[in-house]
Amino acid sequence: MTDAAHAHGHDDHSHHAPPAGVMRWLTTTNHKDIGSLYLWFALIMLFTAGSMALLIRAELFQPGLQLTNPDFFNQLTTMHGLIMIFGVIMPAFSGFANWQVPLMLGAPDMAFPRMNNWAFWILPVAGVLLMGSFLLPGGAVAGGWTMYPPLFIQGGISYDLTILAVHIMGLSSIMGSINIITTILNMRAPGLTLMKMPLFCWTWLITAYLLIATMPVLAGAVTMLLTDRNFGTSFFNAAGGGDPVMFQHIFWFFAHPEVYILILPAFGIVSSIIPTFARKPLFGYASMVYATASIAILSFIVWAHHMFAVGMPAAAQLFFMFSTMLIAVPTGVKVFNWVATMWKGSMTFETPMLFAIAFVCLFTIGGFSGLVLAIAPVDIQLHDTYYVVAHFHYVLVSGALFSIFAGIYYWLPKWSGYMYDETLGKWHFWLSVIGMNIVFFPMHFLGLAGMPRRIPDYALQFTEFNQIATVGAFIFGFSQLIFLVVVLRAAKGGVKATDRVWEGAEGLEWTLPSPAPYHTFETAPVVK
Amino acid sequence: MTSIRQRVGIAGAAWAASQPVLAEYAYNLQVPASKVAQDVFDLHNLIMLVCLGIFIVVFGTMFYSLLKHRKSAGHKAAHFHENTTVEVIWTVIPFVILMGMAYPAAKVVIDMKDTSNPDMSIKVTGYQWKWGYTYLNDGVSFYSTLSTPRDQIEGSAAKSENYLLEVDEPMVVPVGKRVRLLITANDVIHSWWVPALGAKQDAIPGFIRDIWFKADKVGTYRGQCVELCGKDHGFMPIVVEVVSEADYKIWLEKKKGAATASAADDSKTFDQAELIARGEKVYTANCAACHQANGMGLPGVFLPINGSKVATGPIDEHIRTVLNGRPGTAMAAFGGQLSDTDIAAVVTYQRNAWDNKTGDAAQPAQIAAARGGAEAAAPAAP
C-alpha cells in the first residue's frame, strides 16, 4: 500500500481538513461520507417512487379511469419498480456496506476509495435520465420494469435512455461489488478470519459475488434490446429469426439472483440487531453462513419460475418447480435461527428490534406466498396477478425496506453521535407495520380472485379490496414522513449517544466513539 | 366482565352472522369449472394449510418468547448459540414436507401439459388490443373485442355488471369436450387466461404454444389478458361460453353463414355514404384506441389522421399504410385483420371525416389489388 507515500509528495490537501461544502461531497473518498451519500440518495428516491405508488393507488381506488390515462399509468408502474429497486433498495444497502464493512473489519476505508466515489456519483446521473424521461415525447418508459420485448421495442426515446440508465446503474453496482469483495478478502484486521467476521459482512460478500455474476448479464440483455430497437438486429424478433422468450431467459437469469441481492444484506442487518437486543449471540453462525451461500448458489438455477406460463416443456416446469421449492430449506433455517437467537434471551424492544422482529414475521409471509407460487400448476393461476404483487411487496417492503429502517435506527447513533427520538420511532414502526399489511394483504385475495397486474382499471368484483389497499397505502406512505423527521433531527442533534449505544451490542464498530471519527482504524486493531 | 370464552363465542357468532356480507369478498380461487381447475384449487388449499401450520408453530414460538424472555419480565439471557441436532432436524423436516407437496404438484403439471387427443382445436391470436379466434376444424374465424362502452370507463355512465369483462364475440365451445388451444400473437406478448377453466398461456409473436381445457358445466367464464402489452392491456378480456353440443352446432352454422355473407361483400361496389357509415364503425372498433375518436392521436405517441398527409394525399399510399402498417412503430398491419370491404370503408371514412374533405371513396376491389402489390403480403386472417 503506497497510496499515502505518493499522496505526501504530490498532494497539498492530504494532511489538512477535507474541502468543505459541495466540493467535499463531490470529491470525497471517505467511506463514511459515501455511505451517507448513498443513504440520502435512497431516501430521496424513496419519496419519489413512493409518490408514484400513491398516484397508482389513487387511480385504483375505484373502477373507471379518474386520474390517469392507461399509458401514463403504465409509466408510473414501470418507473415505480425501476426506481424502488435500483434507486432505493440497492443504494441503501450500498450505503450500509460503505459505512459498516470497514468499521466491522477494522479497515481504514474501502479498498478503492476513488472508485467508491465514482460508483456513487454516477447514480444521480442515472436518476436524472430516468426521471427526466417523463418530460420527453412519449413520456417515460412504460413496458414494465421487466422490459419484455417486443413491447419494449415499440417505445420512444425514453426507452433508449432507460437502457442507458440501467447500464450506468449496473456499472455502479459492479464497481461497488469489486470494492466490497476486495475489502473483505484483502483488508480484514489481523486475526479476523472469515468465520469470525460479522454476518453482515458475509451477507454483503455473497451479495457482491451475486452482483458481479449477474449484472453483466443484464447489461448484455439490455444491449440486445438497444440494438434491436436501433440497429436492425433481431435478437428478440421472431420475424428476423430471433425469440422474445430468449430475453426472458437472459433477463431472469439476472433478475432472480437480483431478488436475493435485494434481501441478503437485509438478512445481515437483522442478524446484527436481534443478538444485540436479545443480549445473546446469534444462534448457529456457521449454519447462517452456509444457508446464505446455499441460497445464493441455488438462486442461479431457479430463474424460469418467473416464466411458468411461457409454454416450456413439462420436464422444465418440474425442474424449476423443484429447485425453487428447495430454496425454502436454507431460508427456513435462517428464520429458525433468528427465533432461536431470541429464545431464552433477555429482550428489550427499541425501534431497531421492533423492525427486525416484524421483518422475521412478515418476510416469512412473503416467503410462504413465494412457496405457493413455486408450485407450477398453482402459479399458472397466479402468474401476472396481484398475488405476485402481494408476494414481492411482502418480501421487499416488510423485508428489505423494514431492514433498512431497522439498520438506520440501529446505527444512526453511531454515525451521528445522537440518539433518535424513540417515541417517534415507535410511531413510525406501528403505522408502517399496520399500513403495510392493509395495503398488501388484500392483494393476495385480489390475485386469487383473478385480478391481473399492471391494469389501470378493473372489473367490479375487485372493488372492495382495492379500496382497502388504497387506504392502507396512504397510511403507509404518509407514515414515512415521521421517519424523515426522525432522521433529520437525529442527524443534527439530540441526546448524545454513548460509544456502545446499545447494552447488548458487540463488534468492532461499538468500540469507537459516537459519532465515529472521520478516519478510523488507521492502525489495524488486533482481533483475538 | 365477560370471560375469554364468552368473548370468543360472541366473536364467533359475529363472524357467522357476517358471512353473507363476507361472501362479497372473494378469498380464494374462483369456483372451478374444469377438473384441472379443481386440481389446482385443491393443491392450493393443501399448500395453504401446510403454510398456516408452519406459521402457527414458528410464530407461536416466537411470540411466546417475546412475552416470556423479555428483560422487563426479569428473564436473564442464556448463552447457547448452537445445537447441531436441532439444526439437522429443522433442515430435514421442511425438506420432507416439501417432498410431500412436490408429488401431487408434479402430477398436475404433467396433466396440464398433455394436449394430446383433443376433440377440437382453436387457434388464439393476441393483438393489440383484442383476441382473434380461428376454429381450425370448421374454418370459422372472428375477432373478440371489449364491448364495454367508453363512457362507462370514463365515468359518465353507470357501469354494467360485467364491466370490462364483456366482448362482442365470445369464444363458444361445447361442454365436456377436450378443447386444444393453439396460442400465438400478432405483435407483442399477450397472455390468454380463463381462471375458472384453469387455463393460461402466454401468446408469443412468431411462436405457437398449446394448452387444453375441458369445461365441466355449461356457463359463461370470463378472463383477461395477463401479460403487459401496451396501453390497453387492461381492456382486452376473454369470454368463453360453454354450451350444450346442440347449441354449439347451431352457433357454428350461424358463424359460417356470416362468414359467407362477409366474403360476398368484397366483390360488390358501394356508394360513398354506405362506405362512410360502415367505415366509422370500423374506425371506432380498430383505430380510435390510438388515433382517438377525433382523429387527433396522442402528441408524440400516436400520429393524427385529421389533416395528415396520408389521409389527404394519394389514396394508394393511404391504403398501403392501413394494409401493411408501419414496421418499427405501433401502427399494425390491418391487412390480416380486416376484410377488403372494411378497409375500403375505413379509408373512405378517414378521408372524409373531421377536417378531411377529399371526397374520395375506396372500393373493396382496390384493396384486393393493393394486397397483391407493393409491400410485404398481408399475413393470414387469425
Add this chain to the structure above:
Amino acid sequence: MMAAGKPNGKYRTAILLAVWALGLFIFTLYSGLK
C-alpha cells in the same frame, strides 16, 4: 488517510473480478447471437 500498509493483493482481486464481469457481458451477447 490510508496508512502505508503491506501489499495485500487487492489489485489482483479487483482485476480478476473486472475481467470476469466483462467476459460475462460479452458471453451474454455472444449467446444471444446463436
